[in-house]
Amino acid sequence: MSTPALPTRALPLLSLIVCVLLWHVASSRHMNLGLVTFQNVPQPLEVVHAAWDLFQSPKLQNHLGASLGRVASGFLVAAALGVGLGLAIGRFRWVRETLMPPLEVARPIPAVAWIPLSILMFPSSEGSMIFITFVGALFPILLNTIHGVHGVDPRLIASARSLGTRRWAIFARVILPAAAPSVLTGLSIGMGTCWFCLVTAEMISGQYGIGYYTWESYTVQNYANIIVGMLLIGFLGMGSSVLLHRAGQALMPWYRPGGRP
């Protein structure tokens, strides 16, 4: 009732400002809360300076390029394989019965647990890091695609066949578009886990990359850079989510989550 009528755009901004302020207060006063201490946490201004330095330096391009390249390759392979397998598993029982047992065993293994084995298996560390991001993104994409295929109304398929759609064309014409909202959900979750896994992999075996940069800053005790790295990861992850969301809206103009079907 008595909430002031804030313009809707102001609220998110305000929330961000408050977060930074709290951080500033906690770190500048070197607050010690017992369980957690801000004594070694760099202040916002130091972080801004460190960020400025990084943006001036040619290293930024190397770090960004390395990370983006790994995420892109891992994600694209996971998307292609996850959607393709998901369609086949969702539609054909024999594919499901053949492939699901090994996949069910592999699924609970966190991508991080794959790191040692992937280092052994891939001659280049680049290959192993891409593999880790791929593993992280694969399962959300795969499972959401299967879920989407199972949700396709069988009458839709019957109608399409009655209208002259051939058996294989059903995939492109009906199943894929009908499952698309679910596939998009899988892709966004996959994109999130992709970044998560990439940063972990880079901390362990990287030469370049945002994850490597963040971890290296810690080992050389350049604490402000840690936060620069973290924020970069946050913004990159957010950016790729927005990109996916936009792509989804452009490809599925008929689909409005929360609105009319």
Next chain:
Amino acid sequence: MNAILSLSELAPEVSTGRLDIDRVSIELGSGADRFTALADVSVNIAPGEFVCLLGPSGCGKSTLLGALAGHLTPSRGQLRLDGAPIGGPDPERGLVFQHHTLFPWLSVRDNVAYGLRMRGVGRAERHAQAMTWLKEVGLEGFEHHYPGALSGGMQQRVEIARVLINQPRVLLMDEPFGALDALTRLKMQELLLALWTRRRMTVVFVTHDIDEALFMADRILVMSARPGRVIEEIVVPAGRPRTAEWLTGASFIEHKRHCLALLRDPAVTVPLARLSPINPAADAADPAA
């Protein structure tokens, strides 16, 4: 007989669309749950005839329609269209369900043009024909909408246009107006009869509404459940177009009473689960699986 004669005076004679249902039995379910949904049904439907299947829930109306559409295979007997056995789904046998199956990702126009697209008709021609059909069903101006933005009655209009654009010899309809309000249903019934009068084709129309059957059909096949079979054939003794006189006359009431008595028979109405015979599992309907 009478009815069919008076029809041919109104509408162009057609020679295709003859359906022969020849001692057809259909079993549904699998394993221990397998049962006979349709037992030894034989019906011949003349080209251009309007036949209603009337019966209580679960008597196998959708099953018979699904078989005519080619989505279910009879375990015994044969289905023929103009002498040729029915093998699988085909645009020459258009299918309309109670709830529309329009593709939500295609505009109304692209939904209607879908069948032409599958046949490889060029874009300009497709769009022109779709517009013609949208006009026929009274939906001019809605071509760029998505189906989700239309009302139930409008969705069924689009559905009918999408099926008729393929110029089917047979139109199969499974309670197509069952989910509509009374007024919309009446309008849709009139629209369908008008379309059918202009472009004569065979119609097999499933309903459990006796009034609807008596208003639309040349002939009513009354079915009963477990096992599903045809228990009576009623030739509707009314000319076309059907008038208010017929709908309020003594003969109509007489027929309605007779149908009610048939459907009320305890042997006819067995409470049954409401499932769809068109199987959700692709593997069953799909030999490629």
